[in-house]
Amino acid sequence: MHVHLREPGQTAKGDIAHETAAAKAGGFGTIVAMANTTPPTDTVERWLAMQERFARDAQVQVIQCACMTRERAGQEPVDAAALKAVGVIALSDDGSTPQDTGVMREVAYRAAEAGLLLIDHCEDPTSSRRGEIDFATRDLELARETGARFHLQHLSAAEAVEALRDAQKDGLPVSGEATPHHLAFTAEAVTRWGTNAKMAPPLREERDRQALLTAVADGTLAAIATDHAPHTAEEKALPFDQAPNGIIGLEAAFPVCYQLLVKSGLMTWEAFLDRLTAGPARILGIEVPSIQVELDLNADNLLNTNNFHSKSSNCPWDGYLGWGKVLSLKPF
Numbered sequence: 001m002h003v004h005l006r007e008p009g010q011t012a013k014g015d016i017a018h019e020t021a022a023a024k025a026g027g028f029g030t031i032v033a034m035a036n037t038t039p040p041t042d043t044v045e046r047w048l049a050m051q052e053r054f055a056r057d058a059q060v061q062v063i064q065c066a067c068m069t070r071e072r073a074g075q076e077p078v079d080a081a082a083l084k085a086v087g088v089i090a091l092s093d094d095g096s097t098p099q100d101t102g103v104m105r106e107v108a109y110r111a112a113e114a115g116l117l118l119i120d121h122c123e124d125p126t127s128s129r130r131g132e133i134d135f136a137t138r139d140l141e142l143a144r145e146t147g148a149r150f151h152l153q154h155l156s157a158a159e160a161v162e163a164l165r166d167a168q169k170d171g172l173p174v175s176g177e178a179t180p181h182h183l184a185f186t187a188e189a190v191t192r193w194g195t196n197a198k199m200a201p202p203l204r205e206e207r208d209r210q211a212l213l214t215a216v217a218d219g220t221l222a223a224i225a226t227d228h229a230p231h232t233a234e235e236k237a238l239p240f241d242q243a244p245n246g247i248i249g250l251e252a253a254f255p256v257c258y259q260l261l262v263k264s265g266l267m268t269w270e271a272f273l274d275r276l277t278a279g280p281a282r283i284l285g286i287e288v289p290s291i292q293v294e295l296d297l298n299a300d301n302l303l304n305t306n307n308f309h310s311k312s313s314n315c316p317w318d319g320y321l322g323w324g325k326v327l328s329l330k331p332f
């Protein structure tokens with residue numbers, strides 16, 4: 001549901017060939033690519049150019065989001081109807097949700113009319129807990145007002161999860177996701193991993209982590225999504241406040257989440273598979289091609305980032321003890 005391929009424009013960090021190889025190795029046959037490419041994927045022309053790149057280099061199926069606003073600048077809504085007409089199914093400004101509610105309202109009305117899903121990153125520029133709660137609440141209210149479908153990306157605060165749960169009880173067309181890293185770590189991980197545990201939203205408290213685990217188990221969060229975000233070693237070597245947000249995760253997701261959610265007894269194997277496959281497909285409103293993933297569920301899995309396929313290795317997963325291995329994925 002949430003991958004950054006970095007192509008075009010940021011290929012020192014990652015590219016379609018490497019990041020989709022990571023997806024395949026991680027067991028993902030279909031991924032959703034964010035639109036914060038350089039230039040941003042905000043027009044029909046740019047979106048179609050991405051399809052050509054995928055046809056050439058992608059090792060798995062890629063669903064490319066288009067931006068919510070032109071240049072991801074948060075001011076002028078994109079032409080949702082024209083994007084829908086060429087095959088776009090979802091809009092996202094990813095790391096920079098429109099801060100102006102009037103703009104977001106206009107985006108939501110257009111998306112509702114075109115039948116597009118809005119995938120939103122509920123945050124203020126400081127990634128504060130308050131900001132996440134406020135923007136999640138704003139989006140849930142806009143879903144009620146406009147009828148637009150909202151999917152809330154990588155929630156991290158217990159209160160935002162609770163707001164989503166309440167909105168779902170009211171029957172609103174809203175969904176949410178959690179990342180493997182917010183399920184696995186709290187802010188303490190930063191003391192060990194430094195900038196390799198720096199992301200937006202940040203790792204929070206144990207009570208938040210527990211709320212996320214519960215919400216994935218009970219289905220409030222119907223998708224596990226990696227927010228796979230490659231950055232170069234040079235960028236991550238910058239002082240903490242200057243280093244970019246984000247970590248890679250496609251190849252850690254399965255063993256980390258299997259261990260945390262199934263091995264722990266928190267949820268059934270069937271429900272867990274749903275959060276990785278049918279859950280995201282339902283949110284997107286798509287049929288995904290049938291694939292065959294061969295797994296070894298009989299052993300623990302000490303992660304070694306040297307074996308990862310991403311172009312970058314920024315993450316706190318090296319040496320993490322997960323459970324289960326993805327052995328192969330067919331028919332890709």
Ligand SMILES: [Zn+2]
Binds near residue numbers: 002034
């Ligand atoms: Zn992201």
